[in-house]
Amino acid sequence: MEAFTRSFPLEDIRVRASGDGRTVEAYAAVFDTPTEIHDQDGHYLEVIERRAFERTLNQLAPAGSRSTWRVGVFYNHGRTLWGTPSERGSMPIGTPVEIKADTRGLLTVTRYNRTDLADEVLENIREGAITGQSFTGGFLRSDPGRTPRGGYRADSSGKLRTVRRQEIALKEYGPTPFPAYPDAAVVGVRAEQAARLLADLPDDERARLVEMLRSGTPLEQPAPGPAAGPPADGDPAPGSAAEDPPVRHSARQTIAWATVRAEIKARRAT
Structure with missing residues (x-):
């Protein structure tokens, strides 16, 4: 199963009164939103269906004697800005408290650890310097079911093929400095x-x-x-x-x- 990465901008934040400021709510995926994608499958429109994470969440959720989610939380997928492995970034920055699919998308609730790296990430989220949330996973079922040789491309009229992701296996998620998907949000840094x-x-x-x-x-x-006054030369007009x-x-x-x-x-x- 080939791994895919999807990133989402943290457009807006709602602050809740409870907690100590270390629990972050953020969407890791948005449902039913056609989005232009360039990746190893080519150039196409992608739609993540509402039930795409249903099976994986049942498999990863705490169950029996296991009290924790079997999902990692890493900054930028444990990689550097250049995509190479990062020893420091490979340490988890948080622990999933809840992961669920709601009417909008896959909502994650994460308690950030009390480590230097987690503190840095939290501060950058609050200041708006980190503007994305992303996840890594595998597409188990899609429609169409097979990528054409050479990947998807626009047709002669420029129209892109729509690919519906019907089942996704979630591996890890976390904040990233490179948002690519246009409609998701961090919805809460709890606290004061x-x-x-x-x-x-x-x-x-x-x-x-x-x-x-x-x-x-x-x-x-x-x-x-x-x-x-009027915008200076070179400045964008309101x-x-x-x-x-x-x-x-x-x-x-x-x-x-x-x-x-x-x-x-x-x-x-x-």
């Missing part, structure tokens, strides 16, 4: 870490924003700061394709860290 970002706000504003973060209530758009894409929120009412930072910045400017 939000309060650190808001520490320099007045007490009433800090309390309001922390409560909104805890409850999952979407924040209002940032208050406008001083009037901005709303243009060159700008960063808007943050997308899931049905779980997640809150983007970028929005929190923008609101703090706007309030400082007033």
